[in-house]
Amino acid sequence: MCCLSCGFIGLGLIGGSIARALKENIPQIRIIAYDISAETLRLALHEGIVDSAAPAIDESFSDCDYIFLCAPVKRNDANLAAVKKVMKPDCLLTDVGSVKSGIHEAVHQAGLDECFIGGHPMAGNERVGFVNSKASLLENAFYILTPTSSVSQRQLEAYRSLVLKMRAIPLILDYRKHDYVTAAVSHLPHIIASALVNLVHDRDSEDGIMKMVAAGGFKDITRIASSQAVMWQQICLSNTSNISMLLDDYIKALTAFKEDLDAKKETALYDRFEDARLYRDSFINASSGPIKRSYSISVEIADKSGALAHIVSLLAGRGLSIKNIGITHNRESDDGVLKIEFYEERSMTEAAGLLKEKGYIVFLLLL
């Protein structure tokens, strides 16, 4: 891909991560960006992620082969009108919004159907802004493309290739289907996580004992409740009917669970947990599934100098490469739990055996 030129309107967590992935994987690329935050643009220039920063959505975008709308969804309408005035006829316009119906309607109103393919990287986290962006955010994540019926196969194929260059996995979907699917696997989970956190907040005693003892399971399923409220408010307001319909189904499922619980139906309760376990495990085992398999162990360590270095040198001595390592101090005592992630199962098993041999308390984290 020679002299590809990409423009970004909004360079936060997602725009920044895409720009980084493109810069990392297509050295000849030219990237221009506009963001209302001058500090973001300064930083992106300083890091060499963008080649030029525009003071507004102006003529400097008129050479772009792709323009990515990556500002918060509510800002995209105004930005779309400004982009329309400056983009070249064969520019491919895209966005990164979590809901696709609104932008498809706005693009249609603007008469831009022939050059628009919606985009949605199914990757992110609870952080915001360019400072938190990273190329690896997109790695092996599904990147959904929602072409209008007017874009050509050639444009779609070119965008697919660009997504592959970002090391993401392109998946083409009708935009209405996208909104239904993401309501179930992304939007509804955020409502559930927030409702559960709010429940614990309301039901906790004054000494905050629930908050204090909240264990891994609670933290796992509520991590996303730490996301930006305004983004999820906007997602709920844009994908209301799909989310509401699935929320009805979910409330029915909870009610059925409660009925089995109140009636102490042993078999029915077992079946509900077992069915969920089997289905969830099938997600993990699918190589292209949404949940990446992780090969991690936890090791209990005393909080003394040298404890970490001792473990690292034992593993290095066996040639076991560590992908990630971190300590959590979640005990009343000063001791901590070291979580070590490996690249593959064999290293995980070998490391666990070695550390056990040396007297460490080790657990495999089968995620």
Ligand SMILES: NC(=O)C1=CN([C@@H]2O[C@H](COP(=O)(O)OP(=O)(O)OC[C@H]3O[C@@H](n4cnc5c(N)ncnc54)[C@H](O)[C@@H]3O)[C@@H](O)[C@H]2O)C=CC1
């Ligand atoms: N955060 C996530 O995990 C994911 C978010 N998305 C979608 O990506 C979009 C952006 O989200 P994030 O990157 O997370 O937000 P962010 O807050 O990290 O970034 C937004 C950027 O847009 C800039 N901005 C605000 N108003 C602007 C305007 N009028 N013109 C130009 N720039 C403007 C901000 O200064 C900021 O740099 C959202 O629509 C969201 O639905 C999609 C996938 C994952």
Ligand SMILES: O=C(O)C(=O)Cc1ccc(O)cc1
């Ligand atoms: O933090 C997480 O796991 C997310 O759910 C990230 C995310 C947020 C919004 C999206 O539209 C897609 C992915």
